[in-house]
């Protein structure tokens with residue numbers, strides 16, 4: 001079983017984080033926002049909790065998230081290098097992140113996706129539900145804790 005781990009990103013990881021995000025997202029960002037701007041990405045680096053993702057010690061991706069008010073973990077960016085996509089790593093990352101959320105006291109995980117990004121179907125498959133539109137993005141949410149009183153009431 002391949003071990004997937006998260007290590008806090010440092011400023012030395014900025015180029016990797018930028019390059020993997022640009023390689024994956026440039027055409028979508030171009031379509032939705034009219035062009036990729038590296039400065040926007042670079043100036044935002046360090047504002048959230050940022051991690052490099054490893055699989056058996058090999059660097060395979062980058063993610064960032066924040067812990068929001070009302071017990072939500074907001075996944076702000078998740079990017080795997082192209083060679084490592086479609087092999088189940090994203091699913092493992094999301095399961096681990098849901099555990100991180102629960103350990104951080106969060107009750108739900110939220111994220112934003114372009115509906116024309118294949119990632120949108122990836123999140124749907126992991127039971128993330130649409131909540132609202134934000135511009136051309138769709139906000140998605142998964143409750144990680146059963147609402148009180150919704151459990152099986154049978155003796």
Ligand SMILES: CC(C)(COP(=O)(O)OP(=O)(O)OC[C@H]1O[C@@H](n2cnc3c(N)ncnc32)[C@H](O)[C@@H]1OP(=O)(O)O)[C@@H](O)C(=O)NCCC(=O)NCCS
Nearest residue numbers: 024078079080085086087088089090091113118119121122
């Ligand atoms: C989105 C991403 C994190 C998913 O991780 P992944 O490791 O590629 O996904 P998995 O291999 O775990 O896929 C799990 C399921 O998601 C779905 N899925 C994944 N990629 C898909 C794609 N390109 N098109 C359609 N469905 C897809 C499939 O249903 C797959 O199930 P299967 O194994 O039965 O085929 C990864 O592909 C990625 O980094 N993409 C580019 C960046 C991006 O779009 N990030 C999200 C920004 S919101």
